[in-house]
Amino acid sequence: MLSLLLLLIPLTFSIVIWFTKGMVSRAAALVGTIIQLAFTAYCYNVFLEAGNKPFEYIYQMAVKPNLVFHFSMDGISMLMVLLTNLLLPLIVLAGFSRYTDKANVFYSLMLLMQMALNGVFISFDAFGYYIFWELALIPIYFIAFIWGGQDRAAVTLKFFIYTLAGSLLMLFGFIYLYTYSPQNSLDWEVLRANPICSCEQGWIFWMLFAAFAIKIPIVPFHTWQPDTYKTAPTQGTMLLSGIMLKMGTYSLIRWLLPIVPDGFKEWQYVAITLSVIGVVYASVIAIMQRDIKKLLAYSSIAHVGLISAGVFTMSRVGLQGSLVQMFAHGVNVVGLFFCAEIIMNRTGSNQVEGIGGIRKIAPRFAGWFLVIVLASVALPLTNGFVGEFMLLYSVYGYNTWLSVFAGLTIILGAVYMFRMYQKVVLGEPMLENMQFEDLKWNEQLVLGIIGILIFALGVYPEPIFELTEPVLKTLTP
Amino acid sequence: MKEVITNTPPQNWYLVLSTLLFSIGVMGVLLRRNAIIILMCIELMLNSVNLLLVSFSAYAGNTDGQVFVFFIMVVAAAEVAVGLALLVSIYRNLGSTDIDVLSKLKG
């Protein structure tokens, strides 16, 4: 029942918010997400004490074909739910510094999205999982489309169709599994216990992988991403990069690895090579990006490339590292995009070049921004390092040369991040009459919380290990 | 009244004849542009069916076929009525019954 509540709270708020207006919507959204966060904290406690029993919920929708919503919880799910519900209040709060047109719809969609994301992470039946997976796409599409910037129609449509194409292939894979697995069930446990003949796992792997690779995105399935990140309103971009992208990496661990283990092994080398190529490729592109959000988008591709590479090593350290990094990247990228939003909002420019001098006017902002930049270049004692270390090590364990190649990310990451930081924040102000107000209370709060998370997890990531270790034990030999 | 016709051509001949008439009807539909002639060709097709049914019915000694023919006639009548009404309506608007003119809707 607890898991149902996890869905119902945001859903209820989503509906309620639709009927409010302006400032009230904003406040209601904040209240809703905070309540959800509090509830998640409660769930976390319950989970630690009682395991997944209180979360088990099965709703049989139809008998033939067997449609089931099976909600449950394990360490990985809990981690992702925590991340989602932790970031949502921050994302909502981030919106307090600017006026949003039709705020009620905006926040209603956002809460709907939260519900869907929670659903994705606690679904233990592929059918329910798929429903939520798609459901998550609708609000974000509308958020990106209605409140988006330049070329929004074309860009968001491309995004939607691209991701949907992947999802439908995944659906095909799932249906095939359903039809030809002995039990005629899509339940995670059942599918895991009765893997389909390994002769078929190869192509089913690709069906599922297509969906995840597009969502993550792994090069070369990424071309929708930079433009979408750029066009979407920043809060949407935060949702996309902070949480939605994690759906892909989460699914690699949750669905791809256990369901088609042989296919996974068969294609491991391709997937891991693609991921690592993506890491370097995106990093190199990011170096010369002129648009701040696109730069961050490419950096995100690089980071998640490493995450997926870690997953594909199939090693304990890779999986553990990817989980840590998923959480860390979620926090960091939200912070980065928030900073980008602040910059773009106040200077009116979205270019890396030609701003400068922010540091001089708004030192507090510059400081927090630097902290997040450092976390994203994986400086030790920030959360970014923990995961990156483990991931690189896991890649090393798979192949030495790949790890050298992947390791370039720590150099290239520094190159593009510091280039951007220098051009945008340091130096003399280059815009005429630049007014750059230092952080407002809500921004201070958001960045402060992100900063605390960065260091807390960087110094003491143990809670994540504790949470996820039992699951990983079952996933890897 | 029995055995009125004792010696009839093989039934396959009727089959071929109806098929031929049917094909002529189809050909007419394809060939002509005048709607009313197309309508007549369709009637021809229906009649070939009728003939076929009657022959089947007669050879199998099964009245059902003839009853069906009756229904076909009924429907044909209704169809013609509606068709002609539509035709008249079109003619009023366009002054023509050329079906090639009726190609405003396309794409």
Place this chain on the structure above:
Amino acid sequence: MEQFIQPINLIGPSLLVPLLPLLGFILLTFFGKQLKTFGPWIASLLVLGSFVLSVYIFSSLGNENNLDYDLFTWLRWGDVSLNFGILIDPLSLIMLLVVTGIGFLIHLYSIGYMHHDEGFVRFFAYLNLFIFFMLLLVMGNSYLVMFIGWEGVGLCSYLLIGFWFTNDAYNDAAKKAFIMNRIGDLGFLLGMFLMLFYLGGLDYATVLGSASSMEKGAPILVAITLLMFVGAMGKSAQIPLYTWLPDAMAGPTPVSALIHAATMVTAGIYMIVRSNILYSLAPFTLEIVMWVGVATSLFAAIIGIKQNDIKKVLAYSTVSQLGLMFAALGLGAYTSGMFHVVTHAFFKALLFLGAGSVIHAMGGEQDMRRMGGLWKYIRLTAITFLIGTLAISGIFPFAGFFSKDEILAAAFHHKIVWVLLSVSSMITAFYMFRLFFLTFFTTFRGTEEEKHHLHESPWTMTLPLAVLALFAIGAGFLGMPSVMHMPHWFNGFLAPVVETSKTILGESHHVDHSTEIMLMLVATALAISSIVIAYVFYISKKSIPESDEETKGFAKWVSNKFYIDELYDRVIVKPVMVLSDIFHVVVDKLIIDLFVNASAWMVGFTGRTLRLVQTGNTGFYIFVMVIAMMVLLLIQLVQ
């Protein structure tokens, strides 16, 4: 390694050592506004506190016991768990003392030096953060913790080089430093992976333990040590990753003194000494280390001759000295290298601070061609600077003499190395005295305005100078050459650390006393001759270096640092930038996206083409239907 008794009572103080500067950093960052006047003092006092604690630990620990304590598990997966722990042994103790001691002095100096800067408080926050990371680096009980400090000091270096962030050239220098360091760090990281993979852990005890059971020259050890050495190259500015260090002089002078001369850049040496067992087991790497060290030493020294910026000269001298240290390490003389680290820390810090004082006096001018004759204006600075210069030139009895001599003695059996190193130290003596003469003697070449401005620095600046000068004189006596029949305290203190290496490497080529004396005399003679040459050039002839445009031929190459920066720019930076654009424009936009868009376009095109079939002509429709009908019939027929 035998197990030591854990001196539990020292854990608290040891933890406090790094935490005090961290506290300072936090205080100054968040309450900088409120602490405008007292902040720097608080920061300095906290570092002093660390120093005092270090002394306390030093005195109560001695070199007999180690403090090796795991605080908590940091990273773990499966059966592997990597702990966050501290280790205090003789080696870290030495570093602790140097870092906190010199750190404190430089804090103190900075109070005077940075007083008028608007980022006064921020500066101290950064300095404190640096001290924190540096202490972490030397106190960690595993390579992982060392890596934290390793990267952390890199960050601080970045922050401090780019301290005056409105100047984009400085920012570039800062970025360059960070990225160069990162390149090294990648090596370090990969080295750690190998260790973790093959040696089963990252803490020193495990790594060194399992390494000592391996045979000498095992490829894996060579690989590990080479990779770690790449890290050291980055951090300690060795060829080919040295170019950041001269640029790093963009930072405030105390920073140059603390980070880019005394402490951070020696981290590479610390690391190698720390893992001396590994290196001893990998003779090939040692060879490489030695040659890189020699090459760097000579190369940087040559470049140093033609530099005119007072800090640049010192920077190249630092690179050169670091090369010397690596050469020592490469020769297996770990303690000698470490000894030079310590003495170098003193005299190089002294020199930098002196240079800072000069710059302070000159109102920011750094070009030696515009100085001269400062001796009478800033007497104290000049005297201490002279001490530093003598020390670095290796004149008896200054600190540099002893440590340098030890290294040369160690190199003696390797004649070519010995010759090259001797040449390098000769050149060192030459350009240092060139610097000294150009700055302090003959006549003042600056503007009138600058002349009026000349004044001695406040006590906060001169006191550290004086203290460091004392050490520059005295520190050498910690390691008396055996010929003097005095205990070599330094070697004795570090003995436990390098014990195992000694046995691995076997008895080092010990030079007998007469040779030793001969070596000393040769070295001194070379140094003095250099000084004389410098004197002839710059005092007798009163020649001043020509302006940049006039430089020609080889000299032009030298003064332009052999165009190495330009080379890197051409060969690495530009291609990467071009590659970035190619990836973005050609691969991303053109190839991949084209593929995506083309498939979309194809679909649309097919749709538009199919539309033509829908002509609106009923006859045609029926025609197609009949044809299709026939197809169906035929399908049925054939089946």
Place this chain on the structure above:
Amino acid sequence: MNTLIYTSVLGFFCMVAEILNLRKLIVPIVVLGLAIIFGLNLLDWNLNKSFFNDMLRVDNFSVAFSGLAIFTSLLVLIMSGDYYQKEQGYISDFTAILVFILVGGLMMLSFANLTMLFLGVETLSIALYVMAGSRRFDIRSNEAGFKYFLMGSFASAFLLFGIALIFGTSGSFNIYTIAEYTANSQGNISPLFYTGMVMVIFAMLFKVSAAPFHFWAPDVYEGAPALITAYMSTLVKVVGFAALYKLLTVVFYYTSVKTGLILNFVAIATLIVGNLMALAQDNFKRLLAYSGISHAGYLMLLMMASHELPTGSLLFYGLGYVLSTLAAFAIAIPVFEAEGSENISAFNGLGKKNPILAAALSMAMLGLAGIPPFIGFLGKYYIFTESLQAGFFYTTLIAIICSIIGVYYYFKVIIAMYGKPGNDQKVSVSFTYALVLGLTLALSLYLGIRPGAIINIF
């Protein structure tokens, strides 16, 4: 059986009402009557009886689909009151014909004899020819009506020829007897039977507008009055597929090997034609026509898999399609009237001026595109499951790829609503449209969550 008779009576009532001058009451009474008939129809659940010498057979299949057909007509008739407001003079005629269309549909659903099927098809079609051309002074309407008429009667001729051949070989019009014949003479079935079978299937495929027999649909949908388009695209398609399904599962059950390839061919063609050609459309009705064709393609998958008896999926998909399409029309009709255009551009700026309407239309479009959590997704899910289960691997894959393409054109409408500027003139939606809209969307959401009620009915 009662259903059919009462519905016919309801149709006659409309005529009488005209004479009695009860024009104002016609629509309410018919709606009420249909509602009652809907209830009566459900009472026949599990009746499983044949009537009139096995002319009709009422079984759960017929009850369920009749229910769907009646429900569809009910919704359309609710809207007809407002739609024909300006043509009060014809209201009784139109209402009667609409009811007679339903009568034809009901015959097609419960037939046990090919005579009934034929009469049903003809009743439905003839009434529809009239309705498609009922805007007498609109050339497009004329053209639509006449095109539909010509091609429809042409297809009817084939249907009859096929029936005749089947009758000739099996000696009966009763579908169960024919099935018996095929079952008994396995391997010895006359080629005439197969030819007849192909012709009958062809005629039915024509009715459901499967490619390459779809040509009439876009033109007729575009030209016909919007309400009739709505009716055609929903009722006719559902009923046509149900009848085809019944033919395939009863009459041609034992010859499914022969039908398989034909249906496969048609299914792929329909999927591709429907989805690809919809991409380039500007006219909303035409777009929905192609969308209807593409949905026919998905339903063709079910026809292919019909030997597995996926009746529940058929019903569910049909219902989902009806709900989404009618919802779209309930919004489109008032918008068309307000804007005076039937192009997609009529929706420009709707998101600004009528946010609720726009949201509703978005839901309808997402439902048609088959995106969760709307009913359209579940329908597709079932279809893919069924067809994969039946072993049609590549066809299913094509269907999946086509549904990706499908998203694009449904989103055209959404993009028009939210992404393009329009005028500020608000669109007012009368109560009846709102009622239909609310009903359809609520039901589609509800069934999206609880499909069990429908899907596992059989």
Place this chain on the structure above:
Amino acid sequence: MTSDIVFFLLAAVSVFTALMVVFSKSPIYSVMWLIACFFSIAGHYVMLNAQFLAIVHIIVYAGAIMVLMLFTVMLLNLNKESEPHKSIFTKATAVITGGMLFLVLLAAMRSTQLGAYEAPVTTDVGFVQKVGMKLFTDYMLPFEMTSVLFIAAMIGSVVLAKKERNL
């Protein structure tokens, strides 16, 4: 044998008139040829002993439907060579298609064994009583439902043919 000759005669007439329907230039001739065709088909009915249908056929087709057509042709004044010619290509395609359909159908019906139908077994199937009995017992429902069809068609025709714009 006589019946064979009669059959061939009738068949020839049927096919010829049918072809004439298709190829006549003027609609009015087409109508006439069609009526002739219907009569020949009625002849077949008689041969097949379906007297009732033969009569109904004449009445409905020749008497009602064709008169209606003729009436329309006259009303709309279509009795002239108004039809623009289709291109030769189209014509050829049409003819070929028609021919091919015939061939395909024949091919599909090849080797047809209608063994059971060598000769009519009972010959009174087409008599009025038989058909009438069938119609009003077994086929009662369809018969009744034709009324619905007719009413629909009737209303439809009325609606479509009304001249005034609004009531």
